[in-house]
Amino acid sequence: MGSFADDVDGLTPHVNDPVRVRGWKPGVTHHRDRGEIEVNALRPNDIHGDDRSIIESLDIDLDPERWTVTQVRVWEQRAGSGEFCHYYRLREREAADFAAGGLRTEELIDLIRSPVPRRAPASTRPGTQLWSTGDWQVGKAGTENVIDALRRLPDRFEAAWREAGRPGRIVVIFGGDLGEGCSHFYPGMTFTIMLNERDQRRVVRELAWRVVARAIQLVGADHVEVAAVGGNHGEHRSAPGELLTDRADNRDVAAIEDIRWGMENHGDLEIGWHLPDDELTVCEEWEGVQVGIAHGHQIGKGLITSVKMNNWLDRQAGNRRPIGAADLVLTYHWHHFIHYWFGHRTWIGAPAEDDGSLWLAETAGPGEARPGSVTVDLLDGTVGRVRIV
Numbered sequence: 001m002g003s004f005a006d007d008v009d010g011l012t013p014h015v016n017d018p019v020r021v022r023g024w025k026p027g028v029t030h031h032r033d034r035g036e037i038e039v040n041a042l043r044p045n046d047i048h049g050d051d052r053s054i055i056e057s058l059d060i061d062l063d064p065e066r067w068t069v070t071q072v073r074v075w076e077q078r079a080g081s082g083e084f085c086h087y088y089r090l091r092e093r094e095a096a097d098f099a100a101g102g103l104r105t106e107e108l109i110d111l112i113r114s115p116v117p118r119r120a121p122a123s124t125r126p127g128t129q130l131w132s133t134g135d136w137q138v139g140k141a142g143t144e145n146v147i148d149a150l151r152r153l154p155d156r157f158e159a160a161w162r163e164a165g166r167p168g169r170i171v172v173i174f175g176g177d178l179g180e181g182c183s184h185f186y187p188g189m190t191f192t193i194m195l196n197e198r199d200q201r202r203v204v205r206e207l208a209w210r211v212v213a214r215a216i217q218l219v220g221a222d223h224v225e226v227a228a229v230g231g232n233h234g235e236h237r238s239a240p241g242e243l244l245t246d247r248a249d250n251r252d253v254a255a256i257e258d259i260r261w262g263m264e265n266h267g268d269l270e271i272g273w274h275l276p277d278d279e280l281t282v283c284e285e286w287e288g289v290q291v292g293i294a295h296g297h298q299i300g301k302g303l304i305t306s307v308k309m310n311n312w313l314d315r316q317a318g319n320r321r322p323i324g325a326a327d328l329v330l331t332y333h334w335h336h337f338i339h340y341w342f343g344h345r346t347w348i349g350a351p352a353e354d355d356g357s358l359w360l361a362e363t364a365g366p367g368e369a370r371p372g373s374v375t376v377d378l379l380d381g382t383v384g385r386v387r388i389v
Helices: 004-008 051-057 105-112 143-151 153-163 197-219 251-266 306-318 358-363
Strands: 027-031 036-042 067-078 084-092 125-133 167-174 224-228 237-239 272-274 281-286 289-294 328-331 338-342 345-349 374-379 382-388
Touching (some): 051 067, 105 143, 105 197, 125 153, 125 197, 143 153, 153 374, 167 197, 197 224, 306 328, 328 374
Parallel strands (some): 125 167, 289 328
Antiparallel strands (some): 036 084, 067 084, 281 289, 374 382
């Protein structure tokens, strides 16, 4: 069976005498992160056939057993040849199976589940690599794309770990907003939710388990640590901005706590855990570097700026909060990558793994889909290379 990359590399739709039409041109767009292909083509014959007949008529070398047609649209204009312009969206069946007709949680779990490996490779080098990820927002519209990308996250992290020379310790950091929640976070939210809160937690737990399990496989359980902070979407709210319980009652932390329970009680895996109670930050030292972790929603509303961030950290230092003395500060929440220096202090804002946020894009600016997570190399008190994976 070929890979997605094998299938789509070099594909071009068959067109006759193509003439550009305003807002349309023949071609193929590949979306490897979500297993999709978009095709603009001239196709004068019937568009109401089954998936196989449509794929074969496009004259692109795809296996109809592995691909499904999820959208067909006829452009409003004709090309110079007199033929109508057409648009097609195709998706790998593995991704489409749980996208069509609503998500089926049991199939999602089966798709993403993997066993916890027990052995580490023999050769590693000194140092620590942070695997930092957040803003998955599983459960919103586009969840099928997010899950498809997150299934590949352990591979993306491992590639960065190998590129760094196989550091002997891995710290997995979950930065909050792993699930979407179901209400009270933005207008029209309940209309777009695809998974209820229980199913969101189950899917988040399975995906996060895969990341931790991969770290165990690479360096051994006794050289893996896990940290998590709660995001605003993990809060239990009775109305916008109003907590129904307290800050300790956060779904983001609870999902990672489920993993701790499973690994400690059923896997006998000696992992270091750094999970807050009602605190909104975690601060720990690795490789002589004081690392502070915060989701970011507590820093203030609106788009983040370096001035706003620096002022918040100064106030934390003035209140003798541990994160105020951090050498490296990791935040999330704003859905775009940030790398900034304040003297000796490094601030890294991780991008989101979600499928794009129209609400964030229209209210704050960022929010278009450009997903990713971050790794950071630490060695001998120094913050080293930062990678977007």
